[in-house]
Amino acid sequence: MAKADVLTAVTQRDHQTLSALLEAGSNPDQRNGEGQTALLVAVWENDVAAARLLLAAGADVNAKDSINDSPFLLAGARGRLDILKLILEHGPDLEARNRFGGTALIPAAERGHLETVQVLLAAGVDPNHINNLGWTALMEAVILGDGSEVYQRIVTALLEGGSDPAIPDGNGVTAHEHATERGYDAIAALLTP
Incomplete structure (x- = not known):
């Protein structure tokens, strides 16, 4: 064939x-x-x-x-939860990096895929990895999210999963400062130092 x-x-x-x-x-x-x-x-x-x-x-x-x-990176980035769970049974490289130098967790957080974020954290993906933009998953959820309830829940999941809110972006600005600047009061409260 x-x-x-x-x-x-x-x-x-x-x-x-x-x-x-x-x-x-x-x-x-x-x-x-x-x-x-x-x-x-x-x-x-x-x-x-x-x-x-x-x-x-x-x-x-x-x-x-x-x-x-890769299949693992894309399943995380696109929130393909059922496929992601199958892939996790087959030993993906949890440290794999996409073209932006990020892990599967970073775009999952940015795109509002709460369950995917939870699954990736439970699998052991580093919550504090910094991509080529100088951003962690937490930073992307704040900067590229919309402050809505799903992003509040993602920020909570990231914090519970070990995200360090003190890691600043490349300009020294913290996620808390970005949330405050954008008027995301609920997220800013979660990130209050």
Whole structure:
């Protein structure tokens, strides 16, 4: 069968063909033109069934594409919780970095994926990692969030998970100062030194 069949089956959500191809020994880590593996495509599509089949066939949860995304990093960043939980059973590199030098936790916090943040913290992702912008997950939740209840809960989860609110951004400004400046009173209260 042609090399692209696994990718085509994933793209078309053809789980029966995908299963047959994998059982016949097709490579679960076939890549497209952007360097994305079949599993990474399944994460983008939020196709839990395809991800489950690919993982059972030994797909690499850490294989990065041309922009430095891996199935683990993308599942965290996009809040693909069901797939993330499956991936965590297959030994992802919890210290993996995306193209911004961040862990899976940082974009999960920034995008408001509360449960994903909780799962990543429980898995052991470093809550105090600083990305290329000089920001931690806590800083991103404050600066790029909207101060709403979900972000208040994310800040609480991060603090309970070991985030250090005293770590400033590259300009020496703390998350508390950013929250105060933006009028996020509830978050500022959580971060009061």
